[in-house]
Amino acid sequence: MTKNDHDVIVIGGGPAGATFARLAAQGGMDVLVIDKRKEIGVPVRCGEGLGVGELVKQGLDIPKRCYSTQVEGSKVVGPNGREIIWKTDDTKGWILERKIFDKWLCELAVEKGAKVKTYTRAVEVLKDGKGKPTGVKISHGGRESYDVHAPLIVSAEGMESMMARQMGFKTVHSLYDVDTCYEYEMKPYDHENLIELYFGNKIAPRGYVWIFPKADKKANVGIGIGGNVVNGKKLGGVDGAAPKVLLDEFIKNNDQLKDASTLLDFGGVISVGAPINEFVQDNCMVIGTAAKQVDPIHGGGIGLAMECGVMAAAVAIKAHEKKDYSKKMLMEYDKVWRAEPGKVVAERLLLRKVIEKVSDDDFNHIFNTLTDHDLKAIMDGKFAGPVTKVLAGRPQLIGILSALIPGKK
Numbered sequence: 041m042t043k044n045d046h047d048v049i050v051i052g053g054g055p056a057g058a059t060f061a062r063l064a065a066q067g068g069m070d071v072l073v074i075d076k077r078k079e080i081g082v083p084v085r086c087g088e089g090l091g092v093g094e095l096v097k098q099g100l101d102i103p104k105r106c107y108s109t110q111v112e113g114s115k116v117v118g119p120n121g122r123e124i125i126w127k128t129d130d131t132k133g134w135i136l137e138r139k140i141f142d143k144w145l146c147e148l149a150v151e152k153g154a155k156v157k158t159y160t161r162a163v164e165v166l167k168d169g170k171g172k173p174t175g176v177k178i179s180h181g182g183r184e185s186y187d188v189h190a191p192l193i194v195s196a197e198g199m200e201s202m203m204a205r206q207m208g209f210k211t212v213h214s215l216y217d218v219d220t221c222y223e224y225e226m227k228p229y230d231h232e233n234l235i236e237l238y239f240g241n242k243i244a245p246r247g248y249v250w251i252f253p254k255a256d257k258k259a260n261v262g263i264g265i266g267g268n269v270v271n272g273k274k275l276g277g278v279d280g281a282a283p284k285v286l287l288d289e290f291i292k293n294n295d296q297l298k299d300a301s302t303l304l305d306f307g308g309v310i311s312v313g314a315p316i317n318e319f320v321q322d323n324c325m326v327i328g329t330a331a332k333q334v335d336p337i338h339g340g341g342i343g344l345a346m347e348c349g350v351m352a353a354a355v356a357i358k359a360h361e362k363k364d365y366s367k368k369m370l371m372e373y374d375k376v377w378r379a380e381p382g383k384v385v386a387e388r389l390l391l392r393k394v395i396e397k398v399s400d401d402d403f404n405h406i407f408n409t410l411t412d413h414d415l416k417a418i419m420d421g422k423f424a425g426p427v428t429k430v431l432a433g434r435p436q437l438i439g440i441l442s443a444l445i446p447g448k449k
């Protein structure tokens with residue numbers, strides 16, 4: 041029998057892995073977190089927007105150094121320029137400094153007793169004769185490589201999810217179920233402490249442009265569009281444009297941004313499809329974006345990653361106490377997730393699939409009809425009221441919108 045070095049090895053020190061590690065260590069587990077990056081949180085590939093909800097729920101008091109600005113709500117803009125301002129207690133949030141925020145989450149895990157090792161990549165999942173994971177082969181800085189063993193392996197690897205794949209999880213993405221993104225950090229930009237979201241098939245086919253305000257007149261200005269659009273499929277009149285081309289076009293037409301400087305450039309891909317079919321197998325779990333636990337409407341995954349870290353850690357602690365890391369034992373995490381955040385993600389996926397069929401002209405009608413209250417109802421999964429309002433002025437949309445009405449297809 042293999043001698044275990046730790047109770048659990050967590051692959052990835054992002055928000056999912058760090059949250060899991062903090063709570064598992066607090067619950068008495070010997071936790072090792074490994075991350076291939078030289079520095080936790082660096083480089084940043086994120087718009088850095090986070091609603092207050094998850095941190096409040098977890099009782100975490102975010103230090104000032106972890107965020108750049110506090111935002112009050114959103115300005116949602118339709119293809120014709122019509123703006124809906126949505127500002128309530130629910131819409132408050134932060135534009136983070138993720139390179140500091142992610143490190144802070146790891147520091148909290150260390151304070152509870154977890155061990156974090158950077159520049160340490162999992163390169164292979166070690167398995168017993170029955171194919172159950174027993175540990176990982178890790179490579180430190182691409183030089184030394186050695187084996188580490190634990191009865192539980194947690195993949196919190198984000199989009200890459202190579203080790204999860206080796207554990208038998210179906211983490212491959214189709215182009216249809218990802219958004220390809222491009223983002224600049226820009227300066228100067230004067231803002232109103234609102235995140236700005238711009239919709240329209242010509243602006244961002246099957247996605248949106250975001251302007252997230254940062255301190256010192258800076259802003260994260262980015263775009264996410266359907267992965268299938270980039271690869272040449274015609275959608276909303278735009279044929280195969282790359283996200284950077286569309287973002288540059290948006291910036292050229294924006295009075296404030298057209299003369300602004302860029303301080304950072306990066307591209308990325310985010311999952312906007314359904315979560316993977318199963319989050320657990322014998323001796324292993326997948327959490328966060330590695331499990332495709334991302335909001336299909338806006339591609340936000342930080343809050344969901346932290347939330348599933350809590351759920352998975354609670355189940356891991358029970359498994360540790362019973363010395364039972366079987367799939368049956370770990371399955372409770374899968375069930376709890378699908379019963380709560382999973383329901384919201386499923387509603388948002390349905391909404392995404394409806395929105396992607398709407399033309400810019402119909403979008404304009406929708407923006408002219410809806411209010412901030414309607415937006416809140418939609419994001420809460422209460423589609424009936426807003427859909428009825430939209431259909432009153434444009435009944436021909438019934439074919440597309442009926443998917444949002446319970447009992448109708």
Ligand SMILES: Cc1cc2nc3c(=O)[nH]c(=O)nc-3n(C[C@H](O)[C@H](O)[C@H](O)COP(=O)(O)OP(=O)(O)OC[C@H]3O[C@@H](n4cnc5c(N)ncnc54)[C@H](O)[C@@H]3O)c2cc1C
Pocket residue numbers: 051052053054055056057074075076077081085086087088089090160161162163196197198199200201202203221222223262307308309310327328329330334339340341342343345
């Ligand atoms: C352009 C863009 C903009 C975004 N904007 C937002 C936003 O504004 N708000 C929001 O909520 N979400 C946003 N997201 C999504 C968000 O970044 C992710 O959902 C979130 O980071 C998920 O957290 P995680 O812990 O699951 O994974 P990650 O944060 O991706 O962390 C995974 C970690 O695993 C490590 N790792 C991977 N493989 C290995 C390995 N083999 N060995 C060791 N370590 C490994 C990586 O180095 C990484 O540190 C955006 C995504 C993109 C691409």
